[in-house]
Amino acid sequence: MAIASNGPQGHLNGKVGNLVFYMLNGQPVVRLIGRKGKPSxxxxxxxxxxxxxxxxxxxxxxxxxxxxxxxxxxxxxxxxxxxxxxxxxxxxxxxxxxxxxxxxxxxxxxxxxxxxxxxxxxxxxxxxxxxxxxxxxxxxxxxxxxxxxxxxxxxxxxxxxxxxxxxxxxxxxxxxxxxxxxxxxxxxxxxxxxxxxxxxxxxxLGNLNGEGENPLEKQQKEKYQQVKTRFDQVESSYLNQMKENFQNKPDTKAFKYLEKEYKVLKKQLEHLPGKPG
The missing domain is CATH 2.60.40.10 (Immunoglobulins)
Structure with missing residues (x-):
């Protein structure tokens, strides 16, 4: 409920429907409230x-x-x-x-x-x-x-x-x-x-030392490093198993999962931003 403290011609103070009336720095203000949809x-x-x-x-x-x-x-x-x-x-x-x-x-x-x-x-x-x-x-x-x-x-x-x-x-x-x-x-x-x-x-007075990395660049580098660390682990395991089997792929479900992850990570690294250099 809004109150007209200065009479029927005065500024309202409070809520009427989806409108809120109030004073800001001595000026009457009204704003819309309500549920927001998905932002554009x-x-x-x-x-x-x-x-x-x-x-x-x-x-x-x-x-x-x-x-x-x-x-x-x-x-x-x-x-x-x-x-x-x-x-x-x-x-x-x-x-x-x-x-x-x-x-x-x-x-x-x-x-x-x-x-x-x-x-x-x-x-x-x-x-x-x-x-x-x-x-x-x-x-x-x-x-x-x-x-x-x-x-x-x-x-x-x-x-x-x-x-x-x-x-x-x-x-x-x-x-x-x-x-x-x-x-x-x-x-x-x-x-x-x-x-x-x-x-x-x-x-x-002008920039000194150039511009550093922005938050997005830092995030991309961190993501790349996470994927690279996991790839190095998977690659080591994959190559070791191939070596132990004289470059023949073991016919096991575990190896098939390992090979799939190896290929996915390798392809991901080729296109992932944040690569050093």
Missing amino acids: TLQLANYQAMEVTMKLLNRVGSFIKLGYGLQAKGTVHNAHNLATSYHKKEALKGEYPNISIDYSKVMLSKGVMPETKDLKIEKVDGGLEISWDPTHYDELRHNDSVMVMICTPEAKRDQEYLNIARRSEGKCFIPMYEEALNQQIEPYISFISADGERISDSVY
Whole structure:
């Protein structure tokens, strides 16, 4: 049952049939509920796109809270809503079921602060060094804070720095373990004013070490290795029995099953993706 708390002309709150009425961020909302049928390919693609987007944003939650907070101020949206909308539309690549993040299009902050010049990143002993032009003028102040996000999809050791340095310092150092330092790195930098009232668009500093394997590639390699391990066992048993019988096939049910599995696995390996090299 829905209740019209503000009279017959007011917004409903509750359920009417397969509709649910409620308030979201001060705005009246209605949504449809009910049993879902089998999803279409388009729906599955949409589900995966949202899942991939959410996994990214969960990794960079504090950064986007600042990065999109000013844009959301005074609207019915919040920072997470705005970041979700942008990344789902603009920062994905591939087709279902292989949708993934296009890190070159990720934007962790959006604002009006002008671009900072001479942004650079390089690997040094024990980590990364990021540098920029420390010059300040009317819209760029020496005490602007530096925000850095280091995404490491393979190592899963993302590093989030919301106030790692001042603009006047001209550089900052990001300590990293050797394992992470030599795997896929996707780095971003933003600048925010000391009073938190202005922020820059984030800048993608470029991929380091190339792209690692995506989840599908890892799954294919694992599957191939499982089949290969079983094939090696079956092949060894098959060849040993043939050798013991002077290359004559034993006329037993057990051997026939073994030979059938041997042939099936051998053919499967010829066409199975994930083969090394």
